[in-house]
Every structure is written in C-alpha cells, then in structure tokens.
Amino acid sequence: xxxxxxxxxxxxxxxxxxxxxxxxxxxxxxxxxxxxxxxxxxxxxxxxxxxxxxxxxxxxxxxxxxxxxxxxxxxxxxxxxxxxxxxxxxxxxxxxxxxxxxxxxxxxxxxxxxxxxxxxxxxxxxxxxxxxxxxxxxxxxxxxxxxxxxxxxxxxxxxxxxxxxxxxxxxxxxxxxxxxxxxxxxxxxxxxxxxxxxxxxxxxxxxxxxxxxxxxxxxxxxxxxxxxxxxxxxxxxxxxxxxxxxxxxxxxxxxxxxxxxxxxxxxxxxxxxxxxxxxxxxxxxxxxxxxxxxxxxxxxxxxxxxxxxxxxxxxxxxxxxxxxxxxxxxxxxxxxxxxxxxxxxxxxxxxxxxxxxxxxxxxxxxxxxxxxxxxxxxxxxxxxxxxxxxxxxxxxxxxxxxxxxxxxxxxxxxxxxxxxxxxxxxxxxxxxxxxxxxxxxxxxxxxxxxxxxxxxxxxxxxxxxxxxxxxxxxxxxxxxxxxxxxxxxxxxxxx
Amino acid sequence: xxxxxxxxxxxxxxxxxxxxxxxxxxxxxxxxxxxxxxxxxxxxxxxxxxxxxxxxxxxxxxxxxxxxxxxxxxxxxxxxxxxxxxxxxxxxxxxxxxxxxxxxxxxxxxxxxxxxxxxxxxxxxxxxxxxxxxxxxxxxxxxxxxxxxxxxxxxxxxxxxxxxxxxxxxxxxxxxxxxxxxxxxxxxxxxxxxxxxxxxxxxxxxxxxxxxxxxxxxxxxxxxxxxxxxxxxxxxxxxxxxxxxxxxxxxxxxxxxxxxxxxxxxxxxxxxxxxxxxxxxxxxxxxxxxxxxxxxxxxxxxxxxxxxxxxxxxxxxxxxxxxxxxxxxxxxxxxxxxxxxxxxxxxxxxxxxxxxxxxxxxxxxxxxxxxxxxxxxxxxxxxxxxxxxxxxxxxxxxxxxxxxxxxxxxxxxxxxxxxxxxxxxxxxxxxxxxxxxxxxxxxxxxxxxxxxxxxxxxxxxxxxxxxxxxxxxxxxxxxxxxxxxxxxxxxxxxx
Numbered sequence: 001x002x003x004x005x006x007x008x009x010x011x012x013x014x015x016x017x018x019x020x021x022x023x024x025x026x027x028x029x030x031x032x033x034x035x036x037x038x039x040x041x042x043x044x045x046x047x048x049x050x051x052x053x054x055x056x057x058x059x060x061x062x063x064x065x066x067x068x069x070x071x072x073x074x075x076x077x078x079x080x081x082x083x084x085x086x087x088x089x090x091x092x093x094x095x096x097x098x099x100x101x102x103x104x105x106x107x108x109x110x111x112x113x114x115x116x117x118x119x120x121x122x123x124x125x126x127x128x129x130x131x132x133x134x135x136x137x138x139x140x141x142x143x144x145x146x147x148x149x150x151x152x153x154x155x156x157x158x159x160x161x162x163x164x165x166x167x168x169x170x171x172x173x174x175x176x177x178x179x180x181x182x183x184x185x186x187x188x189x190x191x192x193x194x195x196x197x198x199x200x201x202x203x204x205x206x207x208x209x210x211x212x213x214x215x216x217x218x219x220x221x222x223x224x225x226x227x228x229x230x231x232x233x234x235x236x237x238x239x240x241x242x243x244x245x246x247x248x249x250x251x252x253x254x255x256x257x258x259x260x261x262x263x264x265x266x267x268x269x270x271x272x273x274x275x276x277x278x279x280x281x282x283x284x285x286x287x288x289x290x291x292x293x294x295x296x297x298x299x300x301x302x303x304x305x306x307x308x309x310x311x312x313x314x315x316x317x318x319x320x321x322x323x324x325x326x327x328x329x330x331x332x333x334x335x336x337x338x339x340x341x342x343x344x345x346x347x348x349x350x351x352x353x354x355x356x357x358x359x360x361x362x363x364x365x366x367x368x369x370x371x372x373x374x375x376x377x378x379x380x381x382x383x384x385x386x387x388x389x390x391x392x393x394x395x396x397x398x399x400x401x402x403x404x405x406x407x408x409x410x411x412x413x414x415x416x417x418x419x420x421x422x423x424x425x426x427x428x429x430x431x432x433x434x435x436x437x438x439x440x441x442x443x444x445x446x447x448x449x450x451x452x453x454x455x456x457x458x459x460x461x462x463x464x465x466x467x468x469x470x471x472x473x474x475x476x477x478x479x480x481x482x483x484x485x486x487x488x489x490x491x492x493x494x495x
Numbered sequence: 496x497x498x499x500x501x502x503x504x505x506x507x508x509x510x511x512x513x514x515x516x517x518x519x520x521x522x523x524x525x526x527x528x529x530x531x532x533x534x535x536x537x538x539x540x541x542x543x544x545x546x547x548x549x550x551x552x553x554x555x556x557x558x559x560x561x562x563x564x565x566x567x568x569x570x571x572x573x574x575x576x577x578x579x580x581x582x583x584x585x586x587x588x589x590x591x592x593x594x595x596x597x598x599x600x601x602x603x604x605x606x607x608x609x610x611x612x613x614x615x616x617x618x619x620x621x622x623x624x625x626x627x628x629x630x631x632x633x634x635x636x637x638x639x640x641x642x643x644x645x646x647x648x649x650x651x652x653x654x655x656x657x658x659x660x661x662x663x664x665x666x667x668x669x670x671x672x673x674x675x676x677x678x679x680x681x682x683x684x685x686x687x688x689x690x691x692x693x694x695x696x697x698x699x700x701x702x703x704x705x706x707x708x709x710x711x712x713x714x715x716x717x718x719x720x721x722x723x724x725x726x727x728x729x730x731x732x733x734x735x736x737x738x739x740x741x742x743x744x745x746x747x748x749x750x751x752x753x754x755x756x757x758x759x760x761x762x763x764x765x766x767x768x769x770x771x772x773x774x775x776x777x778x779x780x781x782x783x784x785x786x787x788x789x790x791x792x793x794x795x796x797x798x799x800x801x802x803x804x805x806x807x808x809x810x811x812x813x814x815x816x817x818x819x820x821x822x823x824x825x826x827x828x829x830x831x832x833x834x835x836x837x838x839x840x841x842x843x844x845x846x847x848x849x850x851x852x853x854x855x856x857x858x859x860x861x862x863x864x865x866x867x868x869x870x871x872x873x874x875x876x877x878x879x880x881x882x883x884x885x886x887x888x889x890x891x892x893x894x895x896x897x898x899x900x901x902x903x904x905x906x907x908x909x910x911x912x913x914x915x916x917x918x919x920x921x922x923x924x925x926x927x928x929x930x931x932x933x934x935x936x937x938x939x940x941x942x943x944x945x946x947x948x949x950x951x952x953x954x955x956x957x958x959x960x961x962x963x964x965x966x967x968x969x970x971x972x973x974x975x976x977x978x979x980x981x982x983x984x985x986x987x988x989x990x
Contacts, residue, residue, distance in 0.1 A: 200879060201879055202877075203877045204877050204898065244897070244898070245895075245897075248876050248895040248897075248898065249895060251876055251895075252876065252882075252894075252895050252900070255879070255882070255883075304867065305866055305867050305868055306865075306866045306867040306909065307866035307867075343840070343861075343862075345838070345862075345865075347866055347868075364866075365866075366838075366865055366866040366869075367838075367840075367862050367865060370801075370840075370861055370862060371800055371801045371802035371842055371859075371860075371861040372799065372800050372801040372802075373800055373842075374861075380699075381743050381746055381747065382697075382698045382699050384695060384696055384750070387747075387750070388750075396989060398985070399747075399984045399985020399988070399989075400740075400743040400744060400746075400747050400985065400988075401984070402739070402740075402743075403699065403739070403743065405747070408984070414801065489894045489896070489903070490893070490894020490895065493894070493895075494891060
C-alpha cells in the first residue's frame with residue numbers, strides 16, 4: 001500500500017520544518033551564549049522527536065536539554081538549569097509552566113511551540129545515566145544512529161494510527177505506547193504495515209530484545225504484556241507503562257485495519273477511503289450539537305439501559321497528573337469492588353478529571369437495590385463451642401441453615417447509593433482503598449453524589465469554572481465526550 | 496429429671512391400650528379365620544409400634560402383616576393379600592385406601608384407628624427378606640427382644656420431642672427420624688436425656704454400629720449424616736432417609752432443650768414449664784385468627800422484607816407422596832438455581848402440596864430486576880482464529896474488555912418473572928431439571944404464576960376444592976401455615 005495520501009497530511013512541510021528548526025536553534029543559541037556569559041559549564045542540545053525528525057505535522061514538542069558536566073552537584077544542576085530556562089523564556093517572551101520529572105524543568109510556550117527546557121548530565125564517552133531524564137539523550141542518539149531515512153515515514157504512520165485509535169502516549173491517563181516505543185517497533189518490524197501484521201498476532205506476553213541482551217525473560221517483566229528491552233538499558237522495559245487495555249486495543253485495531261487492507265471486495269478507492277479513516281480522529285456524531293443536546297442524548301442512552309448511574313464529584317489538590325490518575329483509578333475501582341461485595345452489581349465504571357480542579361467518578365449499577373434482610377452466617381453446626389458463643393451473642397434469632405447456624409439480619413445498605421454515602425464518611429473511608437492525596441476531598445462536604453440525570457440536568461452549575469487551558473464550555477464537552485466513550489466502548493479502534 | 500409430668504400425657508392409658516389391642520386382635524382373628532375358611536396358607540400378626548408397645552397416646556398406627564409361606568409366588572401373595580385386606584375392611588365397615596410400598600397394601604379406617612394391612616413373607620427360621628416390607632417383621636422382633644420395659648417411656652419421650660420439634664417421620668416430606676430409629680437410639684444411649692446429650696455433639700457424619708458388624712464405614716454410607724447400621728441388616732443404614740436439615744434440626748433442638756434443662760437460673764417450676772413446651776406442638780400466634788387475617792399478617796411480613804415473592808401453582812397427577820415430594824423439591828430448586836444463574840438472586844424458596852391435587856412453589860427474590868444489557872464474553876484476544884470467527888458472527892458490535900473480545904447484548908430476561916414464564920413453556924422446560932410426573936402439568940395452561948399479594952388476596956379462589964381428608968378451609972390454613980414457617984425459620988426447634 002502506498003500511504004502517500006496520508007503522509008502528505010502528517011509529514012511536516014518545509015515551512016514547518018524551517019520554523020521548528022529556527023526556534024529550536026534560537027533557544028539553544030541563547031542558552032549557550034548565556035552560559036558563556038555567566039561562566040556556566042553547560043551546553044544546550046535538541047533531543048526528542050525534533051532531533052530525530054519523527055514529529056507529526058503540527059505536533060512538534062521541542063525538547064531542549066541543557067547538559068551539565070557529569071561531576072556537577074545535582075543541586076547546582078537544578079538551580080542553574082531552571083535559572084537558564086526562565087531566562088530563556090523571558091528572552092523569547094514565552095509563557096512558562098514548571099514541571100517535575102526526576103527534577104524540575106520548564107515548559108515554555110514560545111513562537112507557538114511548546115518547548116521543554118530540561119537540565120541533564122552530559123553522558124558523552126558512554127557514561128551511565130545519573131538522572132532519569134538523561135535517558136532521553138541516549139534514546140535520541142540510538143534512534144538517530146539506527147532509524148533509516150526512509151523509516152521516518154513509517155514512524156509517522158504508526159504514531160498517527162496509534163493516536164487515532166487511542167493507544168498513543170505513555171502518560172498514565174492513556175497508558176499507551178510512547179513515541180520512542182513506536183520508533184523501536186519500526187526498527188524491529190521495518191514498516192508500519194509489518195508492525196500491524198505482527199501486532200495482530202501478539203500474545204499475552206510479547207518479548208522483543210533488539211540488541212539480544214538476553215534479559216527479556218527477567219522476572220521483573222513477567223506481568224508486562226509487551227516487553228521491549230531498551231536498547232540503551234538492558235534492565236529496562238520500554239513498554240513498562242503500557243497498560244493491558246491499550247496493548248489489547250492496539251492488537252484489535254491492527255486486525256480491524258488489516259481486515260480493511262486485505263479485503264478484496266473493496267475497490268482501490270473504497271479501500272483508500274476506509275484506511276484514511278483509521279488515521280483521522282474519530283468523528284463523533286454529536287460534535288455539532290450544543291452541550292445540552294449532547295447531554296439529552298446521553299441521558300436517553302442511560303435510560304434505555306435500565307440501570308442506575310451514580311456520579312461522584314469532588315475537588316482535587318494540586319498534584320501532577322501522573323500521580324493523580326493512579327489514585328483515581330485505585331479509588332473508583334475499590335468503591336466498585338466493595339459495592340459488588342455488598343451483593344449489588346456494578347455494570348461499568350470510569351472516572352474523568354480535568355487534572356486541575358475536579359474529578360468525576362461514574363458508576364453504573366446493574367443491581368442497585370436489594371431486599372431488606374440477608375442471611376448472616378455463623379459457625380458450622382458441628383462445632384458446639386463456637387455455636388454456644390454465637391448463641392450467647394445472638395440468642396433466639398439463630399437457626400440452622402444447611403450446616404451453619406445463621407440469623408436473618410437487616411441489611412445495613414438497601415441501595416448501592418446508601419453504601420456509597422456511608423463509605424465516603426471520614427470514619428468509614430477505610431472500607432475502601434483510597435488514594436492518599438484525594439482522601440480528604442472525597443470525604444469532605446465538597447464531594448457530591450448525584451444520579452446521572454440530576455447531574456446532567458445541572459451541567460452549567462457543575463462546570464462553572466475554568467482551568468489553565470480550558471473554558472467551562474470545553475470542560476463540560478470534554479466530560480460529555482468521556483460519557484460518550486463510556487456508552488460506546490471500543491469506538492476508537494474501529495472505523 | 497423426672498418426666499412423669501410429660502409421660503402422663505403421652506403414655507396410652509389402659510382404656511386406649513385395651514381398645515387398640517381389641518381392634519388389632521379382631522382384625523387378626525378375622526383374617527386368620529378367613530384364611531382357614533378359604534384354604535389360604537397365611538397368618539396375620541401385629542407388627543410395628545402397637546406390637547412393640549411404643550406408640551404415643553392417640554397416635555396408634557396399627558400394622559397388621561399377613562405372612563405368606565416363603566416359597567409363595569409374589570403374584571399370589573399380592574392378589575390374595577389385597578383380597579384379604581379388602582374383605583377385612585368390609586367386615587369392619589372401614590374406609591379403605593390402597594397404597595404402594597414394594598407391593599400394594601391397604602390402609603383402613605376401622606373403629607377410629609388407621610390400620611395398615613400388608614401382605615408379606617414368613618421369615619421364621621431366620622430367612623432373609625424377600626420384599627422390602629418384610630423388614631418390618633425383623634425390626635419388630637429386634638425391638639421386642641432388646642428394648643427393656645423401662646425404656647419404653649424413654650422411646651415415648653424421644654418420639655414426642657422429635658414430633659414437637661419437627662424431626663419425626665421418615666417420609667420424604669419430613670425427611671426426619673423413623674420410629675424404629677428412635678427406638679434404636681434409646682437402645683444405643685439408654686435414655687431420652689442421654690440421647691439428646693449425645694446428639695448435641697454429633698458431627699457431620701455420625702456412625703453407630705450396635706451389633707458391631709463393622710460395616711459402618713462402607714462407602715455407600717459416606718454421604719449420610721447419620722449412619723445407624725440396621726441390627727437386622729448389616730448393609731442397611733436405618734438413617735438413610737434422614738435429611739441433613741432434620742439431622743441438624745435435631746442437634747440444635749437438643750442443645751436448646753439442654754440449655755433449659757441445665758439452666759441453674761431457673762427454679763424447678765420454671766424449668767418444668769419450659770421443658771413441657773418442647774413436648775407440645777408449637778403454639779402459633781395466629782391459630783385463632785381467620786384465614787384472611789392470617790393472610791394479611793403474612794403479606795405484611797413479605798412487604799416488610801422488600802423482596803418480590805412469586806407463587807407458581809399447578810395440579811399434580813395421581814402418584815404416591817413419597818414419589819411426589821422429591822420431584823417437587825428437585826424442580827423448584829432447579830428453577831431457583833437457574834434464576835441465580837441469570838444473575839437474579841433468590842433469597843429463599845419452598846414448596847407446599849396437599850399431596851393430592853395441587854402444588855405451590857414459593858420463590859422469594861432478593862434481586863428480581865436487572866439492567867437491559869449484559870456483557871457477552873467471547874474468546875480471549877490472544878487466539879486470533881477464534882476472534883476472527885467471533886467477529887464473523889457479531890461484526891462491528893465487538894470490542895475488547897480485559898483480555899476478551901466481548902459485546903454488549905440485550906438481556907433476554909429483564910425480570911426473574913420473565914425468566915420463569917419463559918422456562919415453564921413446553922419448548923423451554925428442558926432448561927430446568929423437572930420431575931418427570933409433573934412436567935406436563937407445570938407447562939400446561941393450568942399452571943399459574945402470580946405475585947404473593949395477588950395470590951393471597953384471592954385465597955378463596957385458590958383453595959376452592961377439597962381433598963380426601965381436608966376441606967378447602969383446612970387446605971388454605973395449611974398453606975398459610977407453611978408460609979408462616981417460611982417466614983420464621985427454626986421456629987419449631989426452640990421454645
């Protein structure tokens with residue numbers, strides 16, 4: 001298949017390349033000049049997809065790393081590095097946000113590009129990494145040294161496909177494939193198409209060891225669905241952050257794509273049209289509707305399901321997205337596990353967050369109400385001593401059932417909602433596994449519990465705030481979009 | 496404890512003894528005279544509790560067995576035996592009902608006594624039994640030979656206690672202790688009290704081998720809770736018909752009784768009063784109420800439980816009670832098992848029957864309604880071939896969930912009631928395990944399915960028939976009584 005009709009749209013044109021390179025060069029030159037003027041022994045260099053030439057048109061994240069001598073104190077590197085970054089931002093009249101990886105770095109909005117300025121150690125001469133960010137240098141060098149010119153297009157196709165089917169990005173929220181992993185897959189399989197042809201047959205545990213380190217069977221990798229040994233570190237799996245769900249999504253998306261590609265019933269035009277869809281963002285029907293209309297459609301769908309859907313909304317403290325997401329997932333899944341243990345039945349659950357101010361748990365219940373009583377099981381009849389103790393406690397209410405002494409007791413929670421209300425009290429929160437940073441907020445008066453129709457009918461009130469890069473309207477739509485995903489599982493991986 | 500205050504009421508007085516003996520003798524003499532006149536080589540004898548002197552006052556079931564020579568053809572025995580029985584019934588102007596054990600026999604109502612007239616083989620000289628009923632002769636002789644005079648009172652106490660706590664009677668409906676088993680327990684443990692003191696510590700599997708046959712560990716007895724080797728047959732367990740429920744009931748009732756007996760906080764009068772209760776039929780509160788009032792109370796209780804209770808009523812064909820009960824139990828428990836498999840939840844179920852005309856299944860549901868959809872699980876993602884087949888069948892509806900290809904499908908049964916209606920169709924009845932004799936009726940138009948309130952509000956219509964020994968009023972009360980037991984488990988075994 002000739003993918004030029006797709007590549008034409010995703011390959012950066014000369015104008016974009018020139019602009020990216022110019023901005024990058026300007027930033028690097030400014031930093032290096034400043035170092036010289038201030039007598040700092042450090043040197044800025046481009047790394048990442050810009051350095052590798054593997055960025056998708058319009059998605060250039062410029063990474064500029066400032067290398068300090070290998071012997072530098074970490075404190076010195078941190079202080080001087082951040083200082084240089086802020087000076088750069090000021091020089092170019094950028095907008096800066098501080099972030100934190102293994103140490104602080106700056107993300108600057110300069111000339112319409114997002115530029116990460118990150119202090120690191122100079123590893124030249126094959127020295128081992130000293131801080132986690134140093135890896136990026138090794139990764140950049142490895143790809144520069146090994147990826148063939150003609151394979152850059154294959155990387156672009158794979159990244160774009162991954163993005164469209166929702167499996168691209170290694171941050172916890174997505175749990176998908178990192179850019180570096182995409183590049184390595186092309187090194188392994190040669191082309192975009194052959195990567196998908198391989199992926200469609202991937203098993204529960206796929207092992208790839210490009211440099212034949214022989215470490216791929218190590219016990220620490222046993223739980224990872226995809227083990228791709230980092231060619232720059234034999235003890236690291238590049239796919240460590242890849243979640244099983246995204247791994248599976250990519251396998252199934254590959255099959256769906258190849259079913260189209262290999263379908264002899266399609267003529268060339270039809271095939272090309274269908275294939276193109278796999279590289280475009282999913283076109284949802286409701287994009288041109290008002291948020292009230294979308295909410296109405298979503299409510300209709302929930303009503304049709306004859307379930308009860310509860311919404312829990314609470315504020316989050318200031319924390320990094322990568323720390324937040326695991327805590328949210330852990331908390332909502334623990335709530336649902338306990339709901340099931342109370343003999344209600346959760347049909348589906350999910351969470352949404354703006355990553356700055358609020359979190360919303362969505363819990364859909366198949367069984368949300370139960371009879372008033374339950375059978376409280378005591379000891380087996382055969383152990384008289386235990387039965388005597390049980391009787392001393394419960395008296396005449398006891399009776400035998402099968403081999404057990406039991407009694408009929410009133411259920412503490414007749415509805416799943418009752419159980420949640422009870423559990424989200426400070427004195428009961430220990431019932432569930434709750435993320436430590438959100439524990440306080442979820443138990444506070446700021447936490448609200450509503451049925452989905454109450455929540456959606458009150459959309460303007462629920463989203464009456466902005467965050468740094470989204471308006472209240474955008475937030476509401478983003479949340480509604482997540483509900484649409486909730487109601488339509490798997491919609492991204494097929495077209 | 497001196498139990499004379501109880502024995503005074505349960506030991507037959509001289510008048511009753513004389514009457515029983517006279518009727519028994521008259522019947523025996525008539526049969527023997529007729530045999531002589533007709534040249535039949537057979538002899539009538541009393542067996543059972545009357546022959547053993549172990550019947551409870553007012554509960555004399557007279558058993559008269561007609562022994563035919565050991566060499567007689569079974570057909571001859573059957574024909575002549577039944578003929579003699581009918582002649583006897585006519586002579587004494589009785590009312591006869593034919594029954595069936597291993598062969599037909601007659602139950603006659605004569606002089607106010609219920610008399611079983613049963614043809615059997617003469618085993619004298621220690622011959623092995625030829626038909627199942629012949630055992631009764633051996634049992635009678637064994638008890639006559641081994642039970643001491645003073646132990647008869649102990650047998651009476653045990654039988655009466657068993658009766659009051661609902662564990663007496665080996666027919667399937669009760670699944671309790673046979674009279675012979677009660678007598679053997681007194682032979683084993685000596686007294687009523689010592690039997691209870693032993694029983695309170697019985698384990699899951701109690702083994703008693705009075706004659707030291709050494710067969711008590713045989714594999715065929717492994718499932719029986721109580722193995723009491725028949726002193727007249729080393730390969731038979733007298734407790735074979737004892738159901739685990741009744742075995743457990745007796746253990747717990749024994750503990751409850753002994754808790755009163757050994758309670759030092761009670762004075763003698765209080766203790767005697769409380770002990771007496773254990774020998775009297777359970778006094779239910781509603782005995783003096785109209786059946787409409789009882790039904791109203793019962794409906795209140797069901798309403799309080801916040802469950803949904805369904806009632807299935809259908810006619811039964813003519814068959815023996817012992818064949819009927821297992822089929823009913825099997826059928827209703829299979830329905831409930833399948834309801835649970837459909838992810839509804841049965842809280843409790845039971846059946847009632849008049850043993851002649853109708854059966855009523857009562858099914859109380861904790862979860863009786865569910866959401867519209869369920870997740871239909873396909874093959875694991877890892878087996879591409881299976882996934883291809885699954886996709887060929889279900890197409891675009893598929894999506895991956897965890898490691899599986901799944902789809903969201905509409906539930907066939909949104910309520911447990913829907914499921915039952917579907918299942919009780921002739922073409923679907925194979926879904927459940929249904930007793931072969933009731934299969935036709937349960938699928939017929941004569942089978943009705945109602946909610947408990949609809950059923951109880953229509954009591955006169957539901958019980959607008961009589962059976963041989965019960966009026967419609969008595970039947971309705973009997974059914975309501977069974978619902979009272981349903982709502983108050985274990986009420987018989989405590990006082």
